[in-house]
Amino acid sequence: MNKYKIIILITGISGLISCNEAQPEVRVNDADKCIITLQLKSLIEVNQLSPKPVNKEIEFTGSVSYDEEHVYRYQSLVNGVVQRVNFKIGDHVTKGQVLAEVRTAELNEQKAGLHKLQSELKLAQRKLKSVQNLHEDGVASDKDLLEATNDLTALQTEIEKIKETLALQGGNVEKGLLLVRAPQSGYVVNKKITAGYQVTDGEDDLFVLADLKKIWVLVNVYATQLDLVKVGQTVKVSTSAYPDKVFTGRINRLSNVFDSEERVLKAIVELDNADLLLKPSMMVRANVYQPSQRMAIAIPRQAALFANNAYYVLAYKSDCEVKAVNITPVAADKDFFYIDDQEDLKAGDSIITHNQLLIYTKLTER
Numbered sequence: 001m002n003k004y005k006i007i008i009l010i011t012g013i014s015g016l017i018s019c020n021e022a023q024p025e026v027r028v029n030d031a032d033k034c035i036i037t038l039q040l041k042s043l044i045e046v047n048q049l050s051p052k053p054v055n056k057e058i059e060f061t062g063s064v065s066y067d068e069e070h071v072y073r074y075q076s077l078v079n080g081v082v083q084r085v086n087f088k089i090g091d092h093v094t095k096g097q098v099l100a101e102v103r104t105a106e107l108n109e110q111k112a113g114l115h116k117l118q119s120e121l122k123l124a125q126r127k128l129k130s131v132q133n134l135h136e137d138g139v140a141s142d143k144d145l146l147e148a149t150n151d152l153t154a155l156q157t158e159i160e161k162i163k164e165t166l167a168l169q170g171g172n173v174e175k176g177l178l179l180v181r182a183p184q185s186g187y188v189v190n191k192k193i194t195a196g197y198q199v200t201d202g203e204d205d206l207f208v209l210a211d212l213k214k215i216w217v218l219v220n221v222y223a224t225q226l227d228l229v230k231v232g233q234t235v236k237v238s239t240s241a242y243p244d245k246v247f248t249g250r251i252n253r254l255s256n257v258f259d260s261e262e263r264v265l266k267a268i269v270e271l272d273n274a275d276l277l278l279k280p281s282m283m284v285r286a287n288v289y290q291p292s293q294r295m296a297i298a299i300p301r302q303a304a305l306f307a308n309n310a311y312y313v314l315a316y317k318s319d320c321e322v323k324a325v326n327i328t329p330v331a332a333d334k335d336f337f338y339i340d341d342q343e344d345l346k347a348g349d350s351i352i353t354h355n356q357l358l359i360y361t362k363l364t365e366r
Helices: 002-022 106-136 142-169 223-228 356-365
Strands: 045-048 051-066 071-073 080-085 098-103 177-181 186-191 207-210 214-221 234-239 242-258 265-272 283-300 305-307 310-318 321-327 336-339 350-354
Touching: 051 223, 051 336, 071 186, 106 142, 214 234, 214 242, 214 283, 234 265, 305 356, 310 356, 321 356, 350 356
Parallel strands: none
Antiparallel strands: 045 350, 051 214, 051 283, 071 207, 080 098, 098 177, 186 207, 214 265, 234 242, 234 283, 242 265, 283 336, 305 310, 310 321, 310 350
């Protein structure tokens, strides 16, 4: 009886041992022992390194200007005194809007001239009809008919000219007022007229309208830099007003003459400005890129850490294998540091590109 109990006990122990061997070993989560925990994993970004052409970057100064091809400069067609101004610098105006009223005697003179010409036109029409009848009867010559026709045509042309002038001026002839209307929609970027201002015929730039949804950036290029700047080069424009924003464009053309005051050549970059962030006369920095044939590993600037007077990136192999690697850039531009292959960092390797400072701090604390 005892023999059977011993056999049963041994059999039970053997079964328990075999069951334990069949179950996986219960361990603490390995991720908790790694430098990158499950919590940190969701906060970082990892990117693979690849070679890119090494771009040389040259920084220039510049300023914002309105697009000269979409600008209207008002020139007075009459002499007079400004009675009223309905706009200020920076205002947006719409086509046809009355911007100013100018009192002038010339409108009355033009109207009087128009009435005179219209009376002469009626006489010329009657004369032409009479000459045509005489010509049919053989009394008037071809020359008489041609002269009468030309006189009528000349009067009609002069009348149309005055009518077009009056329409262009938009004047209220009865009150002797010239109503200055906006010829196009846009923003007032310059003005020099105020109530009481005396304007003269042919005076330029009483006000300037521009469409600021497209603007020019005028890049200052000195004589010693001419060989570095060419049409088609990519330009990244930045300004202290928006330190985290970059506006990208290309050099559309180069001026053929030097600015006589600044002693620089202007490289013109056309930019879309739909949000109206860039304003005329705003000072900017313009980084001009010059592509080269040389290839190197491109490391995003935001991925690099500066510590102990050196640049580092965090090389990533796994959550448990992260290493701070010192890099020696062979070139740099606004977006990338460029390095050659290093023993512990090569093309195809991965680095941490977001929140890497959190990981670097944990590494230094170990």
